[in-house]
Amino acid sequence: ETSDSSSITGLLILAVVLILLSMIFSASESAFLSINKLRLRLLRNKKDKRAIRAGKLLDKKEKLLNTILVGNNIVNILAASLGTMLFVELLNDESLGATVSTAVITVVVLIFGEITPKSIAKDNPESFAMFSSPLISSLVVLFTPLNFIFSLWKKLVSKVFKNKADSKRIDLQAP
Numbered sequence: 001e002t003s004d005s006s007s008i009t010g011l012l013i014l015a016v017v018l019i020l021l022s023m024i025f026s027a028s029e030s031a032f033l034s035i036n037k038l039r040l041r042l043l044r045n046k047k048d049k050r051a052i053r054a055g056k057l058l059d060k061k062e063k064l065l066n067t068i069l070v071g072n073n074i075v076n077i078l079a080a081s082l083g084t085m086l087f088v089e090l091l092n093d094e095s096l097g098a099t100v101s102t103a104v105i106t107v108v109v110l111i112f113g114e115i116t117p118k119s120i121a122k123d124n125p126e127s128f129a130m131f132s133s134p135l136i137s138s139l140v141v142l143f144t145p146l147n148f149i150f151s152l153w154k155k156l157v158s159k160v161f162k163n164k165a166d167s168k169r170i171d172l173q174a175p
Contacts, residue, residue: 022113
């Protein structure tokens, strides 16, 4: 029975860590999208190291946003998977555990992993961007291969939709 309670404790701790990471990713996204670029430039000019790092991230906005979205999706999917394991273990029923997990994790991720951190970061974008920039900078490097694949995918999708849009324009111009 101690192994059951220790595995439940371990799953709970890991789930909390994942929700905290989700909070950081969501708040970072909101902060970088809401940031006052002039205020950040002033801080960069004053040689504020945190502002310089945040500014460098903002200079490559596509990589920044891809990194945040990939990281947030990874932690949210892992949280959902862990939640299922946790509730199946707690309720000793796979079907009920999966159902309860879906409801609980959805509410927890929405409130604590998305809505709350985004609204807090929107009110303090510069300070939160500077706070999160060391982690996000590291992840930009770590996710470089994924960012490369996503940029290729974006170019492909862009070409496909541009070609479709061009052909529709041509059709519309026909007599």
